[in-house]
Amino acid sequence: MTAPVLELNDLSRVFARRDGWLDRMLNRAGLGKPPERLVAVDGVSLSLRDGEMLGVVGESGCGKSTLGRMAAQLLPASGGEVRFRGRAISDLPRSEARDARRNIQMVFQNPYASLNPSLSVGDAIMEAPLTHGLVRRREIPDRLASLLSKVGLSPEMADRFPHELSGGQRQRVGIARALAVSPEVIIFDEAVAALDVSVQAQILNLLADLKEQGGFSSIFISHDLNVVRFISDRIAILYLGRLVELADRDTVFARPHHPYTRALLSEVPVLGAARRRFTPLKGELPSPLSPPPGCHFHPRCPFAQEICRRESPRLREVQEAGGTTHLSACHFDLPQPSPEAGPTPPPHPKEDSHDT
Numbered sequence: 117m118t119a120p121v122l123e124l125n126d127l128s129r130v131f132a133r134r135d136g137w138l139d140r141m142l143n144r145a146g147l148g149k150p151p152e153r154l155v156a157v158d159g160v161s162l163s164l165r166d167g168e169m170l171g172v173v174g175e176s177g178c179g180k181s182t183l184g185r186m187a188a189q190l191l192p193a194s195g196g197e198v199r200f201r202g203r204a205i206s207d208l209p210r211s212e213a214r215d216a217r218r219n220i221q222m223v224f225q226n227p228y229a230s231l232n233p234s235l236s237v238g239d240a241i242m243e244a245p246l247t248h249g250l251v252r253r254r255e256i257p258d259r260l261a262s263l264l265s266k267v268g269l270s271p272e273m274a275d276r277f278p279h280e281l282s283g284g285q286r287q288r289v290g291i292a293r294a295l296a297v298s299p300e301v302i303i304f305d306e307a308v309a310a311l312d313v314s315v316q317a318q319i320l321n322l323l324a325d326l327k328e329q330g331g332f333s334s335i336f337i338s339h340d341l342n343v344v345r346f347i348s349d350r351i352a353i354l355y356l357g358r359l360v361e362l363a364d365r366d367t368v369f370a371r372p373h374h375p376y377t378r379a380l381l382s383e384v385p386v387l388g389a390a391r392r393r394f395t396p397l398k399g400e401l402p403s404p405l406s407p408p409p410g411c412h413f414h415p416r417c418p419f420a421q422e423i424c425r426r427e428s429p430r431l432r433e434v435q436e437a438g439g440t441t442h443l444s445a446c447h448f449d450l451p452q453p454s455p456e457a458g459p460t461p462p463p464h465p466k467e468d469s470h471d472t
């Protein structure tokens with residue numbers, strides 16, 4: 117069986133607050149406190165299939181961008197591994213690791229900040245292919261024209277500079293720059309979040325067209341479930357650094373299992389069967405510096421029981437007809453509410469949880 121193009125295995129990232137001079141003095145005197153640790157990503161495992169677009173959703177601060185940066189090798193992991201085509205990138209010889217990194221590109225939220233203001237559009241797009249020896253100088257004009265056309269820009273744009281472009285044009289340049297090295301994976305990190313709604317729609321349509329044309333798999337990171345719905349094949353939901361639900365898009369919208377996913381859905385305008393009375397999110401996202409014990413979601417969960425405050429639920433398979441893989445990290449099997457019904461108390465805890 118062919119290995120997934122990208123696998124994130126038990127990936128974690130912990131940030132430790134750096135001590136200031138006062139902390140260092142207190143530490144030396146034995147009066148210091150242990151350094152604060154922020155667990156941004158906590159043991160997330162995901163795999164990306166060939167040609168698919170995997171949506172990763174969660175509130176700001178849930179660790180989704182950190183996860184994307186680790187996947188793109190822009191940030192080292194504190195634990196776990198990233199595998200490209202079945203091989204851990206950290207174990208690859210230098211030249212193969214470089215090739216793997218070239219194959220995983222990232223498009224960022226702020227296209228202006230991610231473009232060098234002193235480079236023309238053409239230079240910005242062709243810089244990486246030249247560095248990697250993927251194109252000869254005499255091939256540049258044709259290659260550039262082809263990339264610009266692919267993202268809906270005219271060849272004349274090649275001589276412009278970032279400050280001369282609109283937000284949507286800059287994001288198109290960012291996408292062309294990622295495509296320029298013919299990557300197998302592109303990670304879009306809140307790639308439309310900074311754009312006006314009408315421009316958002318244009319960029320989403322562009323991404324849908326590029327996906328249709330094939331040639332790469334992608335992870336689409338967003339705080340907006342509605343945006344992710346438009347473009348993703350499967351959806352992963354993160355909460356305070358943990359993966360809490362994973363299923364194909366239609367399953368997430370038709371039969372969401374985790375109360376957090378249901379709360380997110382309560383804020384999304386949806387049609388038909390999915391328009392049910394889910395309980396909206398209450399309260400603020402707890403600080404990742406001191407996440408609640410047990411199930412991190414329990415202070416905001418309308419179904420929380422005593423066990424939720426003590427035990428962290430493991431990701432387990434939810435029964436779905438037709439062999440669809442649906443994973444959820446909740447102790448309970450919660451019935452889907454009818455359009456009229458309010459929240460239903462949970463039945464008995466499930467015992468057959470397992471890792472994936």
Ligand code: SF4
Binds near residue numbers: 374376446462
């Ligand atoms: Fe809510 Fe408990 Fe399920 Fe967590 S484990 S989502 S607190 S019911």
